[in-house]
Amino acid sequence: MNEEQALHRILALTRELNDHNYRYYVLDRPIISDQQFDHLLSELTGLEHGWPHHTQPDSPTRRVGGEPLEGFESANHATPMLSLGNTYSESELRDFDQRVQKLLGRTTPYLAELKIDGVAISLTYENGELVQAITRGDGNRGDVVTANIRAIPSIPIQLRGNDWPAKMEVRGEVFIRRPKFEELNRRRLENGEEAYANPRNFASGSLKLLDAMEVKRRGLDAYFYAWNQEKSTLGDQEEMLNNAINWGFPVCSHNSGAGNLELIFRFIHSWQTKRESLDFDIDGIVVKVNSYADREELGHTAKAPRWAIAYKYKTQAASTHLISVDFQVGRTGAVTPVANLAPVWLGGTTVKRASLYNEGEIERLGLRLNDRVWVEKGGEIIPKITGIDTSTGERGREAIHFPQTCPSCAAPLQRLEALHYCFNSKNCPPQQLGLLEHFVARKAMDLNSLGKETLELLWQQGLVRKPADLYDLQHDALSTLERMGKKSAQLILDGLSASRSVPYQRVLFALGIRHVGETIAKNLAKHFNSIDLLASASLQDLTSVHDIGEKIAEQVVSWFSDSENMLQIERLKRSGLQFSAVSENEPDSNRSQKLMGLSFVVSGVFERHEREELKSLIEQHGGRVASSLSNKTNYLLSGSDAGPSKLEKAKALNVPLLSESEFEQLIA
Numbered sequence: 001m002n003e004e005q006a007l008h009r010i011l012a013l014t015r016e017l018n019d020h021n022y023r024y025y026v027l028d029r030p031i032i033s034d035q036q037f038d039h040l041l042s043e044l045t046g047l048e049h050g051w052p053h054h055t056q057p058d059s060p061t062r063r064v065g066g067e068p069l070e071g072f073e074s075a076n077h078a079t080p081m082l083s084l085g086n087t088y089s090e091s092e093l094r095d096f097d098q099r100v101q102k103l104l105g106r107t108t109p110y111l112a113e114l115k116i117d118g119v120a121i122s123l124t125y126e127n128g129e130l131v132q133a134i135t136r137g138d139g140n141r142g143d144v145v146t147a148n149i150r151a152i153p154s155i156p157i158q159l160r161g162n163d164w165p166a167k168m169e170v171r172g173e174v175f176i177r178r179p180k181f182e183e184l185n186r187r188r189l190e191n192g193e194e195a196y197a198n199p200r201n202f203a204s205g206s207l208k209l210l211d212a213m214e215v216k217r218r219g220l221d222a223y224f225y226a227w228n229q230e231k232s233t234l235g236d237q238e239e240m241l242n243n244a245i246n247w248g249f250p251v252c253s254h255n256s257g258a259g260n261l262e263l264i265f266r267f268i269h270s271w272q273t274k275r276e277s278l279d280f281d282i283d284g285i286v287v288k289v290n291s292y293a294d295r296e297e298l299g300h301t302a303k304a305p306r307w308a309i310a311y312k313y314k315t316q317a318a319s320t321h322l323i324s325v326d327f328q329v330g331r332t333g334a335v336t337p338v339a340n341l342a343p344v345w346l347g348g349t350t351v352k353r354a355s356l357y358n359e360g361e362i363e364r365l366g367l368r369l370n371d372r373v374w375v376e377k378g379g380e381i382i383p384k385i386t387g388i389d390t391s392t393g394e395r396g397r398e399a400i401h402f403p404q405t406c407p408s409c410a411a412p413l414q415r416l417e418a419l420h421y422c423f424n425s426k427n428c429p430p431q432q433l434g435l436l437e438h439f440v441a442r443k444a445m446d447l448n449s450l451g452k453e454t455l456e457l458l459w460q461q462g463l464v465r466k467p468a469d470l471y472d473l474q475h476d477a478l479s480t481l482e483r484m485g486k487k488s489a490q491l492i493l494d495g496l497s498a499s500r501s502v503p504y505q506r507v508l509f510a511l512g513i514r515h516v517g518e519t520i521a522k523n524l525a526k527h528f529n530s531i532d533l534l535a536s537a538s539l540q541d542l543t544s545v546h547d548i549g550e551k552i553a554e555q556v557v558s559w560f561s562d563s564e565n566m567l568q569i570e571r572l573k574r575s576g577l578q579f580s581a582v583s584e585n586e587p588d589s590n591r592s593q594k595l596m597g598l599s600f601v602v603s604g605v606f607e608r609h610e611r612e613e614l615k616s617l618i619e620q621h622g623g624r625v626a627s628s629l630s631n632k633t634n635y636l637l638s639g640s641d642a643g644p645s646k647l648e649k650a651k652a653l654n655v656p657l658l659s660e661s662e663f664e665q666l667i668a
């Protein structure tokens with residue numbers, strides 16, 4: 001393909017992919033499969049790689065780019081982001097209607113919209129292009145989070161059509177859909193990390209991240225409901241929403257125009273229960289005067305517009321009996337108390353269990369067995385006990401004792417911050433099984449022929465206790481197991497055999513080292529090209545890697561200093577699993593292995609390269625960069641102004657100095 005043809009194809013693919021995104025996110029009517037989309041996207045990525053200067057500004061590949069930020073700048077809103085008057089009562093809603101009628105001297109139609117429970121955001125578009133995104137902040141001034149907002153796939157970077165105002169400010173709500181949130185939390189728990197509290201906090205926390213790549217991974221979404229422009233030509237809210245859709249903004253489709261309040265009440269009541277069926281959280285209904293001219297006439301107070309009000313749903317609560325408390329041991333050994341409740345109907349489902357999180361929570365609530373308790377379903381997915389229902393006057397008598405020993409293996413429990421842990425990980429059945437389940441998971445070794453039940457069976461039969469045991473399984477032993485035929489046995493063996501080509505970073509994740517989730521495993525694999533390098537890395541080596549803090553580094557070091565774990569690695573290695581990075585999927589010809597196994601510290605100012613550039617060169621050539629000198633450092637790459645303490649330490653540790661030009665020769 002020549003350059004002209006490439007440009008042609010790049011333009012066509014960019015347009016086509018943006019169109020598919022629009023159909024998917026805004027119209028909710030995709031016409032191709034995700035797979036077909038990915039196929040086109042990878043074609044575009046390939047062409048852009050070959051002809052980078054032809055990459056279009058609105059290319060779907062261009063959402064995330066650049067370095068992580070150091071911090072956020074702040075900026076003023078063009079017009080203040082007001083809040084809304086709130087009410088929980090119908091009579092106050094009638095008062096609102098009366099006020100509106102009195103001020104206008106007549107009735108006026110309303111539009112009721114869902115009140116999305118997310119984070120407010122204000123976007124500025126100039127000539128159809130997204131130029132700035134600001135959080136609400138104090139209403140007048142917020143943080144500039146443009147890079148993060150670009151990482152949200154449903155938010156348009158370039159508007160469709162051409163009839164948009166030259167400059168406009170659009171407001172809406174960023175949120176996460178519940179299935180996505182639950183998936184992320186499931187993964188966190190699997191990795192021994194604490195779950196995110198609720199979708200709203202998650203969304204607002206995500207916008208404050210300094211790394212847009214991570215924002216992208218989090219799969220946020222957005223709905224827009226307002227825009228300001230210098231001179232408004234708009235008739236009403238419905239017209240505005242329709243325009244917004246045509247220009248490519250995702251808009252929540254559930255709204256209802258109403259000439260009178262009774263219809264609004266009907267909308268409110270129907271969504272009170274229907275909201276359970278949405279895949280995102282709402283916390284109420286916003287009632288707005290539809291006409292822009294009428295809004296103008298009504299104006300606003302210092303805090304909120306007079307033309308709108310939020311009717312908020314009360315959090316749903318029910319009262320029921322606490323029957324007993326189970327203590328569950330998770331994969332990481334954390335012991336969680338779980339309440340067994342007399343079944344109670346709450347927000348569309350029957351609730352029988354609720355998490356009690358930890359001992360502190362039981363103490364905070366002052367809970368006893370047989371108490372009547374309030375159960376709530378708020379933003380959180382798992383219902384929680386929010387207090388004791390004292391209205392009946394009866395209280396439970398029996399105190400709840402947190403066990404001193406593991407309910408599964410009887411090892412003594414240890415408290416670390418808020419949680420109790422069983423540290424007998426190698427012999428504690430739920431931890432062993434949990435590790436096996438983690439090992440076979442899709443994102444790990446992807447052994448889908450080994451389900452939870454099969455693993456339990458293998459465990460009970462004593463055939464498999466540790467991941468390495470899986471690779472010793474024989475056809476005969478397998479096929480004689482209950483409910484297992486020759487065919488399923490063969491499937492398992494085939495799966496195990498195929499898992500030998502699972503790449504190093506996923507094998508690393510599969511090992512189930514505490515705090516080493518998918519992303520961390522990826523980072524570690526990138527910096528320590530083989531498990532041997534990782535196993536011998538010091539705390540300092542580890543913390544010099546992007547995103548690896550002390551907590552993670554300590555877990556990694558302690559995991560590799562355990563001889564039983566090292567034995568597992570040896571056995572898995574002998575079984576043929578991948579324990580080093582293959583660079584075949586890195587076609588970048590600038591890469592080499594010239595610095596493989598060498599560790600560098602970079603200090604000072606250089607003539608021909610920025611310091612960060614040198615660091616990335618070292619990594620591109622297979623070397624490692626540490627932040628401070630140790631006896632594992634091979635070279636101190638020093639420029640002018642290198643820190644005197646570093647030079648001294650290098651001398652003391654016998655670490656040779658390397659100049660910029662010597663370094664260049666090394667990688668030439």
Ligand code: IVH
Pocket residue numbers: 081082083084113114115116117118119120121172173225226286304305308310
């Ligand atoms: S209209 C002048 N419409 O609720 C404010 N707000 O409690 C106009 N919200 O700050 C806001 N869904 O972040 C409006 N359909 C909707 C909304 C909505 C959620 C948020 C918004 C606002 C907050 C007020």
